Amino acid sequence: METICAPCGVVLAWCKFAKAEGVAKILKFLEDVYSDSASHSSYIAIDKGCALLKHIVRQGHWLACEPTTCIIVDSYHYINHWVTDHLCWTWCNPAPLNGDAPNLVVVSNDKQGNPYYKWAFNTQACEQLNAWIGGNFDFTMHVLLFIHTQWVIAKQEKKKRKQEAGIEVVESDEESEDEEDSESEEESEEEESEEEKD
Template identity: 75%
Template sequence: MLRRAQEERQDWLPHTAGTEELEHDNLKEQEVEEVSGTKYNNYFSASRFYCVETICAPCGVVIAWCKFAKAEGVAKILCFLEDVYEDPDSQPSYIDIDKGCALLKHIVKQHHWPAWEPTTRIIVDSYHYINHQVTDYLCQTWCNPAPLNGAATNLVVVDEDKEGRPYYKRAFNTQACEQLNAWLGGFQTVLNQMTVSNFDFTMHVLLFLHTQHVIARQEEKGGKKTAGIEEVVKNEESDDDDIIEY
């Protein structure tokens, strides 16, 4: 039997039982459905945390993580950093964050800069830095991740390409946290449905496994470099043995 759409049905065609559309008893509900596509505009749902903040080393090892509720403000970021780096001797040389310039302003305004100035400099990661305003003097002067004026020689190094031509490159990876976020995004659908306790446990396990994988990969790279150096040394020793002394 051929089913025809409602607009294709003509008056002269036979009507089968049950094809007539019943009008809604409540016209207000009908108007709501036409506007929003659902019967109700608002639903009660469980509250969720805004985001997960992580601290990573340039190699990708996870140092710490924390849940932020409602917003990712610079005040919460500063409290998180102060909780992780309570000892001034443990403070890193650089803190690389997308809100680096805003965080630096907040630290100075709240008179926390004397505690960080001797050890740490705050910069913006290379991915988000290109979207910051060129007219922002503080960001361009103090938060540049790759200054070429010699202000931070340990952020930019000189290397040579295959043809032996020198070029500048960043000394370390500034996208470690962004890469970790991209990896965690694959578990977001499952994590969003968990309770707080299950979420904390699962996040701990995921970050632990990720860190173990990064450490194993770094050890493998180090082993290959060591093996390469040993091979060169052995070759040099064999060449010395072939030398004939007169």
């Protein structure tokens, strides 16, 4: 699962990637979410930011928001990127101190009044969400399976009541029927049983 989060942790969008988190899929996801320049953010912080930027440059496939959006690597993953990777350290640095990105790094003061540099916003919001999801995965699965079980039991009880009332129950091969389809089938079954009674 891939997510896009605001620095405060609010989830803006999510999608599922089959098998792998490739840069082409990431680019497609970003294009779907940021389809025009009005919807973009100033920075996109992603663990594979430099790989994504290399892919975009090689393909010549620029995002609609490219002129005013910078792709950076989030601070958590950036420390593991090679110092010798010039593209990464020059263009995807989440904390450049050369003045190129004054919105990423601000000067703050410690308790003694000494100035120090700090990140202006949280680039690790998605990683923190992943940690939260991981910690709550078992509970989430338990709740989903409990709800599914209650649904199946209710469906079986409804079927049993129909059989006890003498209404013919038609077995369906497809378990994932539309709610409307299910309702229209039930209505037609009830109409048929009323015709038989007449």
